[in-house]
Amino acid sequence: MEGRRKELLILGLLKEARGGYVSGESISQTLGISRTAVWKHIQTLRAEGYPIESSSRRGYRLSSTIQPFNAHEIKGLLATECVGRVIHFQRCVDSTNTMAVVLARDGAEEGTVVVADSQSGGRGRLGRRWYSPEGVNIYTSIIFRPPLPPQDAHKFTFLAGISVAETVERYIPERPALKWPNDILAGGRKLGGILTELSSEADRINFIVVGIGLNVNMDIKGLPEEIRDVATSLKEIAGRDIPRAEVTAGLYYSLEKWYKRFLKDGFQVVLERWKDYFGFEGRRIVVKGREVVEGVCMGVDREGALVVTLPSGLSTRVVAGDLEVAD
Ligand code: BTN
Numbered sequence: 001m002e003g004r005r006k007e008l009l010i011l012g013l014l015k016e017a018r019g020g021y022v023s024g025e026s027i028s029q030t031l032g033i034s035r036t037a038v039w040k041h042i043q044t045l046r047a048e049g050y051p052i053e054s055s056s057r058r059g060y061r062l063s064s065t066i067q068p069f070n071a072h073e074i075k076g077l078l079a080t081e082c083v084g085r086v087i088h089f090q091r092c093v094d095s096t097n098t099m100a101v102v103l104a105r106d107g108a109e110e111g112t113v114v115v116a117d118s119q120s121g122g123r124g125r126l127g128r129r130w131y132s133p134e135g136v137n138i139y140t141s142i143i144f145r146p147p148l149p150p151q152d153a154h155k156f157t158f159l160a161g162i163s164v165a166e167t168v169e170r171y172i173p174e175r176p177a178l179k180w181p182n183d184i185l186a187g188g189r190k191l192g193g194i195l196t197e198l199s200s201e202a203d204r205i206n207f208i209v210v211g212i213g214l215n216v217n218m219d220i221k222g223l224p225e226e227i228r229d230v231a232t233s234l235k236e237i238a239g240r241d242i243p244r245a246e247v248t249a250g251l252y253y254s255l256e257k258w259y260k261r262f263l264k265d266g267f268q269v270v271l272e273r274w275k276d277y278f279g280f281e282g283r284r285i286v287v288k289g290r291e292v293v294e295g296v297c298m299g300v301d302r303e304g305a306l307v308v309t310l311p312s313g314l315s316t317r318v319v320a321g322d323l324e325v326a327d
Contacts, residue, residue, distance in 0.1 A: 023059035077249035082111035100141035150200035163254035189232035289321025
């Protein structure tokens, strides 16, 4: 713990210098430690992703072009009371959702998050794989313990959708769209996805894990062929690198804000906001779920089920499936 405090002090000194050099001698004097100890702490900071350059004559300097992504950087920008107060940051994990489920089963408190720089087994909906390269995107899972029945669990996908949309629209000129039930799109391409998982008793939720994957600085040209034409990233749209720690802290803020509103004012408030981002009303669609439903999209009902008018003129509700535009 003492070592950690020293590392954060060194980081503070380097940040204060705003890209300028700080000599090893002055760091060792300020902290009252040896030059070798300074060097060891610098090595630890480098391993956490801080791009610290060293010069034998001038000392150490923090390059300002690379924005580090770790728990400390996220915490420094956090303005929440609950979401993200406990952060489990992983350089690589199989799946942040899987890790969050294990933590929740072990009693982790509400608002605990897992966030990773890469995933070796990132999971998407319907058993699909979530492409999770290192150093570019956000992969995070948040634990909620709402005092609600299990049939309300799917509402967290809507809550997460508007939180992601509100967060990302600060970084891109165009308005993101939410595709029922769990996709975040920009320019018709996938920017992010949500995977909500539930543990419950018959009448109450034990916990919900909301997993969010967001393409931030991913270079689309280098992607595997099967997703190259359907995916996008914030960087691709904005034409610049986007600070992941800032986006993550903003996302946690939005999630907490909408979670509180959901508990206080009910789901309709969330759903109304969600409809602002849903751009599929009036379009001819195909929904592939247990059955294939084809017709005109009429929007969503009060529970968030998709309402489709069939060629016969009758309407039907769809509660799960994959929506595709047919025209
Ligand atoms: C989808 O669109 O199919 C949902 C994708 C959800 C991906 C995220 S990345 C963080 C979290 N951990 C996972 O393994 N999956 C979710």
